[in-house]
Amino acid sequence: xxxxxxRPTVRSLLVKIVLLGIVDAVSIYAAFVLVLQDxxxxxxxxxxxxxxxxxxxLSRRLIPAKYLTPGLIFLAVFQVFVLLxxxxxxxxxxxxxxxxxxEQAVSSLLASSLQRVEDSPTYPVTVVDRLGxxxxxxxxxxxxxxxxxxxxxxxxxxxxxxFENGRAVSAPGWTSLTFQQVIARTAEITALAVPYSDDPNDxxxxxxxxxxxxxxxxxxxxxxxxDTMTNTQTGVVYTDRGTxxxxxxxxxxxxxxxxxxxxxxxxxxxxxxxxxRGPLIYxxxxxxxxxxxxxxxxxxxxxxxxxxxQNARMRGVKYYRLLLILPYAFPAFLSILVWNGMMNExxxxxxxxxxxxxxxxxxxxxxxxxxxxxxxxxWLGFPYMFLICTGALQAIPEELTEAATxxxxxxxxxxxxIKLPLLLSTTAPVLIASFAFNFNNFNLVxxxxxxxxxxxxxxxxxxxxxxxxxxxxxxxxxGQNRDYGLAxxxxxxxxxxxxxxxxxxxxxxxxxxxxxx
Amino acid sequence: xKVTKKGALGIGAIAVASAFVLSGCQASGDNxxxxxxxxxxxxxxxxxxxxALKGAAEAYTEKTGVEVELVSKDxxxxxxxxxxxxxxxxxxxxxxxxxxxxxxLTTNGVVAPLELGDSAxxxxxxxxxxATYEGTTYMLPYAVENIAVLRNTALAPEAAASFDxxxxxxxxxxxxxxxxxxxxAEGNPYHLYPFQTAFGAPVFGTDAxxxxxxxxxxxxxxxxxxFAGWLASQGKTxxxxxxxxxxxxxxxxxxxxxxxxxxxxGPWNVGAAIDAGIDVAIDPIPSPTGSPAQPxxxxxxxxxxxxxxxxxxxxxxxxxxxxxxxVQLSLYEAGNILPALNAAAETASSDPIIAGFATVGADAxxxxxxxAMGSVWQYWGVAQAAIINGEDPTATWDKLVADVQAAIS
Numbered sequence: 039x040x041x042x043x044x045r046p047t048v049r050s051l052l053v054k055i056v057l058l059g060i061v062d063a064v065s066i067y068a069a070f071v072l073v074l075q076d077x078x079x080x081x082x083x084x085x086x087x088x089x090x091x092x093x094x095x096l097s098r099r100l101i102p103a104k105y106l107t108p109g110l111i112f113l114a115v116f117q118v119f120v121l122l123x124x125x126x127x128x129x130x131x132x133x134x135x136x137x138x139x140x141e142q143a144v145s146s147l148l149a150s151s152l153q154r155v156e157d158s159p160t161y162p163v164t165v166v167d168r169l170g171x172x173x174x175x176x177x178x179x180x181x182x183x184x185x186x187x188x189x190x191x192x193x194x195x196x197x198x199x200x201f202e203n204g205r206a207v208s209a210p211g212w213t214s215l216t217f218q219q220v221i222a223r224t225a226e227i228t229a230l231a232v233p234y235s236d237d238p239n240d241x242x243x244x245x246x247x248x249x250x251x252x253x254x255x256x257x258x259x260x261x262x263x264x265d266t267m268t269n270t271q272t273g274v275v276y277t278d279r280g281t282x283x284x285x286x287x288x289x290x291x292x293x294x295x296x297x298x299x300x301x302x303x304x305x306x307x308x309x310x311x312x313x314x315r316g317p318l319i320y321x322x323x324x325x326x327x328x329x330x331x332x333x334x335x336x337x338x339x340x341x342x343x344x345x346x347x348q349n350a351r352m353r354g355v356k357y358y359r360l361l362l363i364l365p366y367a368f369p370a371f372l373s374i375l376v377w378n379g380m381m382n383e384x385x386x387x388x389x390x391x392x393x394x395x396x397x398x399x400x401x402x403x404x405x406x407x408x409x410x411x412x413x414x415x416x417w418l419g420f421p422y423m424f425l426i427c428t429g430a431l432q433a434i435p436e437e438l439t440e441a442a443t444x445x446x447x448x449x450x451x452x453x454x455x456i457k458l459p460l461l462l463s464t465t466a467p468v469l470i471a472s473f474a475f476n477f478n479n480f481n482l483v484x485x486x487x488x489x490x491x492x493x494x495x496x497x498x499x500x501x502x503x504x505x506x507x508x509x510x511x512x513x514x515x516x517g518q519n520r521d522y523g524l525a526x527x528x529x530x531x532x533x534x535x536x537x538x539x540x541x542x543x544x545x546x547x548x549x550x551x552x553x554x555x
Numbered sequence: 556x557k558v559t560k561k562g563a564l565g566i567g568a569i570a571v572a573s574a575f576v577l578s579g580c581q582a583s584g585d586n587x588x589x590x591x592x593x594x595x596x597x598x599x600x601x602x603x604x605x606x607a608l609k610g611a612a613e614a615y616t617e618k619t620g621v622e623v624e625l626v627s628k629d630x631x632x633x634x635x636x637x638x639x640x641x642x643x644x645x646x647x648x649x650x651x652x653x654x655x656x657x658x659x660l661t662t663n664g665v666v667a668p669l670e671l672g673d674s675a676x677x678x679x680x681x682x683x684x685x686a687t688y689e690g691t692t693y694m695l696p697y698a699v700e701n702i703a704v705l706r707n708t709a710l711a712p713e714a715a716a717s718f719d720x721x722x723x724x725x726x727x728x729x730x731x732x733x734x735x736x737x738x739x740a741e742g743n744p745y746h747l748y749p750f751q752t753a754f755g756a757p758v759f760g761t762d763a764x765x766x767x768x769x770x771x772x773x774x775x776x777x778x779x780x781x782f783a784g785w786l787a788s789q790g791k792t793x794x795x796x797x798x799x800x801x802x803x804x805x806x807x808x809x810x811x812x813x814x815x816x817x818x819x820x821g822p823w824n825v826g827a828a829i830d831a832g833i834d835v836a837i838d839p840i841p842s843p844t845g846s847p848a849q850p851x852x853x854x855x856x857x858x859x860x861x862x863x864x865x866x867x868x869x870x871x872x873x874x875x876x877x878x879x880x881x882v883q884l885s886l887y888e889a890g891n892i893l894p895a896l897n898a899a900a901e902t903a904s905s906d907p908i909i910a911g912f913a914t915v916g917a918d919a920x921x922x923x924x925x926x927a928m929g930s931v932w933q934y935w936g937v938a939q940a941a942i943i944n945g946e947d948p949t950a951t952w953d954k955l956v957a958d959v960q961a962a963i964s
Contacts, residue, residue: 134659134662134663135662135663137638137639137642137663137664137665138641138642138663138664138665139642142642142664142861142862143664145861146664146665146667146861147664149667149668149861150661150664150667150668150689150691152668152691153690153691154670160672160673217619218619218620220867221594221619221621221865221867221868222594224594224864224865224866224867224868225864227867228866228867245867246669246670246866246867246870246874247670247867247868247870247871247874247875248867248871249871250672252670252672293661293662293664293926294661294662294663294664382800382802382805383800384798384800384801385800385801385805386800401740402740402799402944487740488740488741490740490741491740492740492741492937494934494937494938494941494954494958497933497958497961497962499933515635517929517932517933518658518659518926518928518929518932519926519929
């Protein structure tokens with residue numbers, strides 16, 4: 039290894055320039071595309087980061103920054119951004135029916151309010167252009183006569199139109215558009231609605247694909263000034279009251295609405311709305327119970343086995359260890375699915391073979407399902423604890439035990455007063471991590487029983503073994519009424535719980551470390 | 556030292572490049588609305604059917620100059636991705652899907668109305684009914700799917716005349732569980748629906764235009780209670796024909812192993828039965844009453860994005876190309892389910908399996924796509940599972956009706 043010098047070799051300089059050049063080229067391209075999309079904030083961010091990267095790698099100093107920058111960029115893109123975005127969504131009403139912008143909602147409402155006039159025929163049309171203004175050259179399917187009209191002028195007869203196969207294809211004073219031109223002016227054509235006559239109740243002709251038009255009546259009218267939608271048939275006025283939708287006086291909402299920020303509404307709902315608060319409370323209690331019991335049982339079982347295997351009188355330890363590692367080596371999600379099959383009440387291995395055809399509702403009884411979930415989780419988790427404890431036990435010097443025995447301590451008190459505290463101080467971080475993992479053990483709950491059996495007393499699709507995280511998943515991603523805002527609020531709550539527990543436990547473990555000194 | 560420095564530089568370059576490519580690729584996924592080109596269409600297609608559409612896409616490009624990009628997607632993610640991406644302007648112009656998504660798609664405002672024009676009369680009635688939501692058509696249908704009874708002809712040579720006859724025929728063949736149907740811990744109302752309709756209790760009534768009317772909940776009609784009582788008599792404490800422990804995999808295995816002679820399932824499982832060497836016949840669903848047992852029809856089709864910049868070309872491509880007999884037939888060949896276009900359906904019915912499903916489908920009713928249906932699904936299966944497992948049928952059904960009514964209003 040060469041000593042660090044101030045002067046880089048030509049080759050490394052070249053490599054550096056080429057790599058930086060590639061990076062710059064890509065990011066300038068990205069910035070251009072972003073600007074074309076009017077996304078100025080992102081474009082400026084990209085350019086700023088690129089400038090920073092260039093400065094860092096072209097500078098002779100800033101050695102630590104050269105190592106840290108890539109990781110920091112990844113951290114920003116994949117962690118910080120995701121966290122901030124989840125946080126942001128928690129303060130919006132994002133979910134089913136509140137999916138886009140108000141503009142999109144308005145155009146979607148207007149588009150779907152179009153109703154084809156009953157029994158109106160298909161009108162063969164040609165899209166025509168006069169000084170940039172689009173019109174429709176319409177052939178009346180009954181009389182075969184040609185009419186022309188624009189957005190502002192209702193249809194009027196054209197006497198000297200040219201026909202082709204009974205369809206008017208051109209009219210004097212108008213330029214007929216080819217299909218390619220029609221496609222190129224899609225936005226204008228989508229907005230083209232030629233009034234059928236002076237009477238608005240006759241509807242307007244619109245062409246969805248450029249060659250045939252249909253007569254539509256609109257049932258909704260948007261008043262931009264008053265910010266209201268009016269149903270032209272019933273006369274009901276829907277107003278934007280800042281709730282992210284047009285609402286009528288009787289509370290009826292037009293769907294789709296749009297996305298707005300709602301402040302702490304989602305959090306308030308989580309704690310005050312009866313139908314959510316009830317499940318939230320017992321799911322939280324069960325989540326704690328599940329995580330604590332899982333960690334304790336796994337640790338106890340792992341430790342017991344580790345101590346047993348340390349005993350010099352044990353034979354064939356190698357083979358036992360191999361067997362014990364199996365649950366850990368097997369992909370967890372597969373094991374869970376297998377357990378799910380084995381616990382089937384009528385056809386499962388456990389009931390059929392082990393219990394001679396008894397029908398024990400392993401997964402369908404609320405209490406037994408909880409026991410089953412913990413059982414399976416312990417089966418999956420204890421080998422890991424066994425490995426950890428084996429390692430930790432071997433690290434405790436044998437002299438300590440000998441010294442204690444000399445002082446007259448017996449097996450149990452040696453273990454309780456000397457080995458266990460030492461063991462805990464080394465394994466505490468693992469236990470805390472394991473707690474955090476089990477607190478959010480989505481895989482197990484989802485694959486074993488999907489949180490079931492369902493709790494039929496609430497309106498949320500929650501089950502008796504659902505953890506907070508799987509409850510969030512169900513609120514956000516299942517069923518036909520998603521509520522990403524509420525789910526994000528839940529995940530912020532979960533994050534806070536886990537963070538507080540971790541902070542408190544880690545500060546407590548410092549006390550344990552004192553013992554080692 | 557030099558080496559590591561270069562290595563770090565390399566990693567840095569990759570990191571930065573990929574970060575920017577990530578931000579840039581959103582832009583490049585845009586569906587060309589440049590104005591001076593003929594434009595392009597992005598179509599999300601489920602992976603099995605991409606090849607079936609290649610011909611139509613190429614023919615369309617040749618005739619109009621519009622590029623058609625077929626993007627193969629996992630069918631399970633199309634709906635959610637569509638709902639999430641359309642408002643951002645990144646979604647496709649056209650997406651393949653099922654008609655019962657319509658409630659969700661329209662509530663989210665991501666799907667644009669589609670005028671089928673005169674071609675609408677060329678489709679099966681149930682397909683048009685399904686494609687229409689609150690009086691507006693939103694979907695170009697291409698296939699109609701419904702469940703029917705698969706019969707193992709070696710075990711039961713004759714079709715069953717009624718539900719009891721089916722069980723008797725199976726028992727005569729010496730089977731403990733002659734008939735299997737997919738259930739599960741949370742029930743499976745989709746597969747039980749034919750029996751429920753046989754008792755005269757559809758979920759919703761229909762209004763004058765033939766659309767489902769959320770205000771007219773039929774679940775609580777007299778027939779619903781009769782069905783609940785019958786379900787209990789066939790459940791855990793009764794004959795045991797229905798069992799919530801039988802999930803899709805167990806039902807399939809029982810039929811493939813020949814321990815069940817009848818299997819109520821959809822066309823998607825026929826291939827597995829034939830592969831297992833079973834001589835399968837497709838029968839109408841035997842009714843427990845005198846009335847016909849009507850399953851739900853699921854209609855598959857194509858949706859037009861509300862934010863598509865190329866609606867004219869997309870509509871033209873949908874109605875005039877994907878709605879043609881050739882394309883409907885090639886989609887049929889890719890998926891083996893009944894085409895939605897009459898002419899193609901007739902051609903496909905030369906296959907006895909398809910003809911069998913088509914016969915059952917003639918009685919089928921379109922699955923309601925109205926958002927109120929979400930509230931029904933939520934309680935329906937759980938209540939049925941409870942009845943099968945021995946809860947009081949009347950009380951459970953009462954609670955189901957009350958829960959659904961409370962959730963809808």
